[in-house]
Amino acid sequence: MNCNLDDIINSSKKILLLSHMNPDGDTLGSMCAMYSMIYNRFKKKADMNIVSNLPYNYKFLPNINLAQRYFDKSLVYDLVISLDVASIERVLDSKIFFDKAKVSVNIDHHKTNPAYGDYQIIEPEASSCGEVLYNYFKANNWKIDTDSAVCLYTAIMTDTGNFRFENTTSNVFKAAADLVEAGANPNIIYKKCYETKTKNLVMFQNYCVNKAEFCEENKIVYTTVYKKDLEKFSAGDDYTDGIAETLRAIESTEVAFVAKEVDTKLTKISMRSKHIDVAQICSKFSGGGHTYAAGCTVNSAVNEAVKKVLKEIKL
Ligand SMILES: [Mn+2]
Numbered sequence: 001m002n003c004n005l006d007d008i009i010n011s012s013k014k015i016l017l018l019s020h021m022n023p024d025g026d027t028l029g030s031m032c033a034m035y036s037m038i039y040n041r042f043k044k045k046a047d048m049n050i051v052s053n054l055p056y057n058y059k060f061l062p063n064i065n066l067a068q069r070y071f072d073k074s075l076v077y078d079l080v081i082s083l084d085v086a087s088i089e090r091v092l093d094s095k096i097f098f099d100k101a102k103v104s105v106n107i108d109h110h111k112t113n114p115a116y117g118d119y120q121i122i123e124p125e126a127s128s129c130g131e132v133l134y135n136y137f138k139a140n141n142w143k144i145d146t147d148s149a150v151c152l153y154t155a156i157m158t159d160t161g162n163f164r165f166e167n168t169t170s171n172v173f174k175a176a177a178d179l180v181e182a183g184a185n186p187n188i189i190y191k192k193c194y195e196t197k198t199k200n201l202v203m204f205q206n207y208c209v210n211k212a213e214f215c216e217e218n219k220i221v222y223t224t225v226y227k228k229d230l231e232k233f234s235a236g237d238d239y240t241d242g243i244a245e246t247l248r249a250i251e252s253t254e255v256a257f258v259a260k261e262v263d264t265k266l267t268k269i270s271m272r273s274k275h276i277d278v279a280q281i282c283s284k285f286s287g288g289g290h291t292y293a294a295g296c297t298v299n300s301a302v303n304e305a306v307k308k309v310l311k312e313i314k315l
Pocket of ligand 1: 026027084109127128129159
């Protein structure tokens with residue numbers, strides 16, 4: 001259904017913005033950008049919900065300090081907007097707010113998004129949810145304030161791997177240029193996002209890369225991460241982010257994945273590729289994502305999960 005955010009926001013009093021679990025720069029940047037736009041354009045204060053730990057490097061995002069982890073589950077909102085949430089299960093038990101909302105809006109760029117909610121703004125060709133928002137604001141003449149510009153730039157920069165991934169189109173650069181003009185500082189945002197790694201994080205990621213296993217003439221590479229590894233390095237939820245990309249960067253790699261132990265019967269897979277559709281592979285385990293970056297959860301111990309996943313990779 002055609003989504004007119006002006007009408008929807010104008011007629012809503014209580015508004016909630018939702019970001020996905022294990023948040024990244026795109027979901028957080030998009031949420032904070034939306035917060036700022038709603039505040040400046042409509043003079044309304046939306047609530048913001050983060051559903052798992054906030055990664056240290058995104059604490060600089062304007063207004064992120066206003067986001068809350070826990071809300072009274074009996075609250076009913078006039079409007080709930082999910083941002084960068086490929087399936088509504090990714091907001092965990094905050095799904096109840098989306099389900100109970102008088103109006104729900106789903107803004108996203110994942111091609112596997114099943115178009116849940118009353119209204120959708122989904123652009124599978126967009127690099128990021130941040131770019132979807134930018135396109136919408138531009139098309140509807142919403143003036144992008146400095147805080148929103150910082151947030152949208154962060155969203156686009158992080159989801160394009162600092163303007164390197166396949167999804168880095170000319171529109172991405174046009175958006176980035178506009179956002180810089182609106183006040184986003186590329187140098188500062190880059191440093192905040194990429195040069196604030198803790199010693200533990202770097203040591204942990206090197207450890208994981210160091211024990212990677214190669215197969216199929218080095219075309220497939222994977223590494224396993226156990227709870228005891230995470231404990232040893234006091235690793236946070238987000239510590240495995242970027243490992244699959246590091247393994248994919250190896251010249252011979254076609255498919256790279258990280259198998260992370262959730263518990264003895266549950267393994268989380270994060271998969272990256274150069275040419276192969278990994279969203280399709282992950283969909284066999286009820287997961288999804290993008291063509292070259294996807295994930296899923298396998299109902300097996302790590303070793304068993306690795307075997308199952310390897311079977312589904314057809315080179
Ligand atoms: Mn995204």
